[in-house]
Amino acid sequence: MDTAFTTRRRNLWNTKWFGKMAVFYVEDTAIRIRYDGEPATQGIFRDITARKQTEEALRKSEEKYRLIAENMQYLIGY
Incomplete structure (x- = not known):
């Protein structure tokens, strides 16, 4: 079986974390495998x-x- 995989970065918005809204940044990878022969x-x-x-x-x-x-008018040196 071909074990090709993909990796993506995405934001998971509106996630409840201890009763509060939070944003988590995740990187997800999907891999094709065989499990119990399937x-x-x-x-x-x-x-x-x-x-x-x-x-x-x-x-x-x-x-x-x-x-x-960029906005410095005079050069400062030591």
Whole structure:
């Protein structure tokens, strides 16, 4: 059996977590396998919420310092 797989990143919105609404970022992979001699699909979900939050914080930080550098009138050196 061909064991081709696909990997996607997606957002799972409106997920209840301890009674509160939350957004989780996940990476999911689907693999075709045989289970008890029958064709089946195995799904793997990986929580990548921390990675996405870190990427967003880095993007905001880079934007902040880029704006400071672009709007600087004088060169500061040491």
